[in-house]
Amino acid sequence: MDEQRTLWPFHGGLPLDDHKTESNQQPIQRLPLPDRLTLPLHQHIGQNAEPVIQVGELVKKGQVVARAADYVSASIHAPTSGRVVEIGDQAIPHPSGLSDTCIVIEPDGQDVWAELPDPISDFRAETPADLRERIRWAGIVGLGGAAFPTAVKVNTGAGQAITTLIINAAECEPYITCDDVTVRERAHDIIDGIAIIRHIIGAKECLIGIEDNKPEAAEALRQAIGDKADGETEVVVVPTLYPSGGEKQLIRLLTGREVPSHGLPADIGVLCQNVATVAAVADAVLRGLPLIERVVTVTGGGVRRPGNFRVALGTPIDFVVACSGGYSEQAHELLLGGPMMGFALHNDQVPVTKATNCLLAASLQEAPRPEPERPCIRCGECAKVCPAELLPQQIFWHARAHDFDRTQEYHLFDCIECGCCAYVCPAHIPLVHYYRYAKTEIWTQERDREKSDLA
Numbered sequence: 001m002d003e004q005r006t007l008w009p010f011h012g013g014l015p016l017d018d019h020k021t022e023s024n025q026q027p028i029q030r031l032p033l034p035d036r037l038t039l040p041l042h043q044h045i046g047q048n049a050e051p052v053i054q055v056g057e058l059v060k061k062g063q064v065v066a067r068a069a070d071y072v073s074a075s076i077h078a079p080t081s082g083r084v085v086e087i088g089d090q091a092i093p094h095p096s097g098l099s100d101t102c103i104v105i106e107p108d109g110q111d112v113w114a115e116l117p118d119p120i121s122d123f124r125a126e127t128p129a130d131l132r133e134r135i136r137w138a139g140i141v142g143l144g145g146a147a148f149p150t151a152v153k154v155n156t157g158a159g160q161a162i163t164t165l166i167i168n169a170a171e172c173e174p175y176i177t178c179d180d181v182t183v184r185e186r187a188h189d190i191i192d193g194i195a196i197i198r199h200i201i202g203a204k205e206c207l208i209g210i211e212d213n214k215p216e217a218a219e220a221l222r223q224a225i226g227d228k229a230d231g232e233t234e235v236v237v238v239p240t241l242y243p244s245g246g247e248k249q250l251i252r253l254l255t256g257r258e259v260p261s262h263g264l265p266a267d268i269g270v271l272c273q274n275v276a277t278v279a280a281v282a283d284a285v286l287r288g289l290p291l292i293e294r295v296v297t298v299t300g301g302g303v304r305r306p307g308n309f310r311v312a313l314g315t316p317i318d319f320v321v322a323c324s325g326g327y328s329e330q331a332h333e334l335l336l337g338g339p340m341m342g343f344a345l346h347n348d349q350v351p352v353t354k355a356t357n358c359l360l361a362a363s364l365q366e367a368p369r370p371e372p373e374r375p376c377i378r379c380g381e382c383a384k385v386c387p388a389e390l391l392p393q394q395i396f397w398h399a400r401a402h403d404f405d406r407t408q409e410y411h412l413f414d415c416i417e418c419g420c421c422a423y424v425c426p427a428h429i430p431l432v433h434y435y436r437y438a439k440t441e442i443w444t445q446e447r448d449r450e451k452s453d454l455a
Helices: 128-137 178-201 215-228 247-255 275-287 317-323 381-385 392-400 404-409 420-424 431-454
Strands: 037-040 064-067 082-091 099-107 164-168 205-211 233-238 270-274 293-299 307-312 333-336 358-362
Touching: 037 082, 064 099, 128 178, 128 275, 164 178, 164 247, 164 275, 178 205, 178 215, 178 270, 178 275, 178 293, 205 215, 205 247, 215 233, 233 247, 247 270, 270 275, 293 317, 307 317, 317 333, 317 358, 381 392, 381 420, 392 404, 392 431, 404 431, 420 431
Parallel strands: 164 205, 164 270, 205 233, 293 358
Antiparallel strands: 037 099, 082 099, 293 307, 333 358
8 A cells, every 4th residue: 555655754844734725625617718818938947939920920729839949948839829919028927027028819719729740549659759759849848836848857868767757746835736636637647647758768667746635636546547557656645744745855755765966866767747747748649739728726815716727828817816706805915836935926917837836815924024134043943944954054154145156065056945944944034035046146157157168
């Protein structure tokens, strides 16, 4: 039984009120189309996609409107049929509040599909390269929030033997339930997607990690595994502890293996994928469908009807909130993502993208105003809860002093920015902000150095 499987707990972590029942009690609802869809060319890690259409052009649902510009990039498709009315800078959902290049489509109400590739009924007769190309065509990226192009992730390098595929259904951050309800409603598609990815990477086994606060989803997966007679896939229930859904933390929990510092899961024979991502893989391969929509959790005390909604990419966030009953009188702050790793939106006139998993309309109680920052007292509480076993206070000191070499000596880039350290800090220091600042500065210095070397 999956409950008896040996688990290897990770260091630190936090037990948090999960606030899941506010949004996971109803089936997923499909939202209508808005008057305009705004598609940022950068909805993924890597290079911006390149437009392949022009202003004034009529497009059909599922048509590629921007193609992947590099190996690490992802194509973007029209979520419905309509006319391209603009290609230019628009506000995007980003902590900076800045704008970026977007394609704006006005739907025509016809929802006419473009010609799509044929479904692949017998995927085991296809080569891994052909299946990767189908995933790349579909524009699939990690739907757990990281948005890394999936075709790249499943293209394991020579000498990297992947023995274990891990499917992340933990969804450990409070309030977010889009994966939970997706598993309940699409368990069979998830198992199909798992089989496809296992065929691509050659993994011998698959472990689905899911927290014990999702019993209905776990049971749906067990039933789907039984229906598919998949003896190599196992559901493993893990304790509810944030951040058990972190990639390195979940690998540790399920296998006991440690991803090396600056290393990748593939280095220890593991590949991780999110449950919604593998469902999208099944859609692309078995049905010939590109990624043009996703499930978004809308929740918090600041929204009238919390729930999960299937939303066309490019839909304005204010439209999504309006469809969930609109803001309540308690609305204080709108976050994209959860309360631990999400960020406040400057306004709600920005679009849903492939990385939008949750819109948290928080009340003042749920997102209180930050306390004034006080000097670090070196209590060590941050180190006790750090799931990456770092010394957060040391990284903070060096980041504040702009000593970025020293931050790297203390393994800054092993930080997963989970926010546990800041959550327990009695001095109310926004520690993660300092780490993000240090990472950004280091990346900037490296780019400047590369430009200098080229010159």
